[in-house]
Amino acid sequence: MAATIKDIAKRLNISVSTVSYALNGGPRPVPEDVRQRVLQAAADLSYRPNRLARSLVTRRTFTVGVVPTEPTIHLAITPYFQGVLNGVMNEAEKYAQDVLILTRYTVHRADEMVNSLVDGRVDGAVFISPFANDPLFTALQEREFPFVVTSAFVDGAPSYIADNGTGVYRAVRHLYDLGHRRIAHVTGRPVMEEGRGRRDHFVGITSELGIYDPELVVEGNFCHERGVEAAQELLTRGASRPTAVFCANDDSAVGFIEGAWRLGLRVPDDVSVVGFDDAPISTIMRPALTTVRQPFDRIGAGAMRGLLDLIEGRGTPAHEQFSTELVVRASTASPLEDK
Amino acid sequence: MAATIKDIAKRLNISVSTVSYALNGGPRPVPEDVRQRVLQAAADLSYRPNRLARSLVTRRTFTVGVVPTEPTIHLAITPYFQGVLNGVMNEAEKYAQDVLILTRYTVHRADEMVNSLVDGRVDGAVFISPFANDPLFTALQEREFPFVVTSAFVDGAPSYIADNGTGVYRAVRHLYDLGHRRIAHVTGRPVMEEGRGRRDHFVGITSELGIYDPELVVEGNFCHERGVEAAQELLTRGASRPTAVFCANDDSAVGFIEGAWRLGLRVPDDVSVVGFDDAPISTIMRPALTTVRQPFDRIGAGAMRGLLDLIEGRGTPAHEQFSTELVVRASTASPLEDK
């Protein structure tokens, strides 16, 4: 049977409170010799503190929840999730927090998800790219459960998200400056902020430039496969086909390039492609992908720090927007007719 | 203040035990009408069970730990870790388990790591690619803490690992059959089973084929950058340079190819490259990488199931070895001189 502070107290004929204070180094002072004997006894009995018992009374776990808000199997393998989770984990490590990943998001009803979160195991949670209008959130707010979200805007919750506006602007402007006028867009899932937002910005920017054409906006879902299909759709239109495309993320851009290849078209000679994310593959694939970099790890780290502010009562942190950067590589060039 | 079963009991003038049994549907029967009233009261008070309290007495958390045994920042972004973690998470979801990621592995002493694990928050743990001789393990075994390991062999712990022997054999044999005789090897970190093991198999197999040359085995570390350097090292040897290389994983193979490019050499024309993993990039990069596929997700899932067997007292599961598969793509060809 595992030793408890009671066992230590009994063995040394002192009280459990003294043992507790000795072990925790406070808040009340313990004579050095007593402290040493307690430590020795703890070692002898290979005592290990039980954090459940401690958390039950202190109401702190030093553990934060992470909620992948898509079916785990889909989201967990995306560069986006992995990058943000990595940022969360590294920052958690700095602040001596552990990370509890809540699986089973979609499988259970929202109500059960609330249970999982407010059951005492975590001090707060980071929602990675959730749906803004999930009823879950109001339930959590009613209970004053601390949480933040990444890549979405949820009323009343601190939000950590890339600056999509300037990101999309840079991507489109880059293509425009290269001479492209028929620029297509493969959207992300419109139901997600990162999909809807980038699409809206795309429409806004191309409109301002006077080159907006609704026919050139096709719905995607952030996935490779859909990128392939979109290429099929957009590049088989004869004369009216686009000379360039901006994809809502790198995965779909990579798919688009593959789709172009399958049609016998060359990137960037026949069609230029810009992605969004700067996922690891974008530097490795050929042609290397021109893309808008968003700092996954800093987004995750920012969310983690914001959550800790919330948990530790330092007030509600401000929304944070992360600047993006255009990384020009080999998948973009001037349109053929210009050359 | 959050409602507890006591509040429900008080409100209905019944005992807490009845409330508990009503809420849990057992183990002792509760009249249907009472049960309904309890459920109603629970809803009214928006009662949420506290899992810490429950776990404290039942000694079960339905949460498993995952320990990234490298500095989090390094390991967490590798395809290997991500793939295995993904397998663990998906299997966890099936068995209604949550996943606690223990950060701070190397930062703290082994002893503190033991504390983190046996402090009651998890029922057991999966160690992802640990060092076999970590003193941590004996400490955990003394306390009969259930754990399994992936990609390593730890005395007394169920192990989930790819069949490196046949994997390496397939890779080398493929190159040999293409006509290569000067086959180099960029090892993984020799201190890890997956590094040492693959290197030993490489030496064994090339020896049997009568083509072993110690000069052609250079130490790597599973990283892209080291692959680039290894290419520099191996491909600048003039006449004695290898015509093919087997890299211990895909990341270093990708690095090797980049290194070859920088030297003005072509893959596979000037040098053939085989990797190990079948990471996502291997299909996307150009030339697409010939590699040995290991099933990350099945390894993670297997480890998760094995751990549950251990936790639930179904005995110690057997080691599991996962078969590998050679995926021939575009980075390998016959050596030039043969053509």
Next chain:
DNA sequence: TTGTAAGCGTTATCAG
């Protein structure tokens, strides 16, 4: 300075 005891929110063992 130290010990006793009252929680924390459950489950589980007793009596009645």
Next chain:
DNA sequence: CTGATAACGCTTACAA
């Protein structure tokens, strides 16, 4: 069949 009550292991008033 149901209601007290004792754990679970810890922190922390409150007494002494």
